[in-house]
């Protein structure tokens with residue numbers, strides 16, 4: 373049995389050997405690219421993109437669709453959930469600082485459209501509602517990062533999991549959210565484990581189980597060395613950390629189970645450098661994990677019966693440090709958002725500058741071949757020449773900004789019904805960006 377303790381020892385040894393991985397994609401992530409204020413691949417940034425704003429809706433790390441299905445699992449409608457922390461500048465366990473954990477972050481719902489299935493079901497700031505956290509323990513911090521929600525079937529409640537960078541340790545909050553009162557999340561329990569001590573992103577495998585990435589082995593909370601070890605781990609891209617699969621006791625079960633909510637854990641992938649976003653393909657046969665410091669997306673083959681990630685099937689480079697990722701609803705592409713200039717992002721975190729650039733790409737995974745001459749040819753700053761092109765995995769830019777148009781993209785999501793592209797920004801001062809394809 374591998375424990376986290378043993379893993380730490382093995383990891384330290386490996387890190388010494390794995391010095392070679394210090395060849396982080398420096399040429400791409402340290403370069404200042406001549407980005408425009410905003411570029412949107414399916415329209416005109418000035419006309420087709422807007423920022424949905426609400427007070428305190430800022431510094432949003434993650435977003436995910438909430439699918440509302442009928443009893444047979446047929447699609448009815450979808451909402452968009454967003455996790456934000458207006459206090460991120462005073463509390464960021466990944467990038468620092470750790471000065472004030474007290475003010476709470478927030479969850480938001482962009483309500484499902486009532487006129488289902490219409491292409492003109494317009495994203496609208498009036499549909500953004502702050503989610504009330506019912507039964508949330510008093511005195512308990514709330515710094516949401518990765519969020520995932522199980523679909524609702526025939527109006528039943530959905531399990532919602534939220535990674536929470538609380539002051540003493542990172543935990544995962546379990547809530548339920550029901551379509552009958554979609555702006556009230558009811559707190560079920562707080563989960564803690566050494567198997568997600570530095571949790572960043574989640575992907576659900578059932579209402580009661582999930583994969584979770586741990587972005588670092590060494591965290592900033594470590595006394596004295598907390599300023600040094602995580603930075604070395606990042607800068608040298610040391611492959612020290614891991615992805616876990618966690619199984620919970622169903623929340624309705626006995627008080628006995630409530631005391632030990634985690635019934636099983638497995639290491640799904642070991643010795644990764646800064647695993648960040650994680651996502652499962654709609655068919656359930658693939659899992660993609662973003663390695664932030666290597667600038668790579670790893671695509672694993674998954675056994676849906678056991679949840680094991682059996683082989684690393686593909687590695688695709690992206691021209692930035694990738695953050696969160698999502699498969700498109702039909703599984704033909706991965707949408708990856710990230711930070712094309714990491715030093716600029718670190719400067720924003722340190723209050724030395726206001727904005728950092730954004731880049732969102734899609735990686736085609738349907739095997740479609742793209743001629744070398746056409747590889748990301750429309751983007752103002754093309755991925756061509758910055759990444760190795762992998763046959764059958766064409767990278768295409770969906771959105772780009774120098775940071776003025778939209779800062780520090782951390783998640784990109786595309787609504788298959790409206791065609792809208794939503795982008796959240798880790799340090800975006802205001803709201804969530806939405807771009808709608810111009811009607812041709």
Ligand SMILES: *[C@@H]1O[C@H](CO)[C@@H](O)[C@H](O)[C@H]1NC(C)=O
Nearest residue numbers: 524525528529530531548579
């Ligand atoms: C809602 O229904 C689905 C499908 O039957 C089921 O998998 C899920 O566990 C239910 N959710 C809750 C919270 O009971």
Ligand SMILES: *[C@@H]1O[C@H](CO)[C@@H](O)[C@H](O)[C@H]1NC(C)=O
Nearest residue numbers: 461462468469471721722723
């Ligand atoms: C940046 O400014 C915020 C207030 O706007 C403050 O809380 C935070 O501590 C500052 N961060 C640093 C690294 O100085």
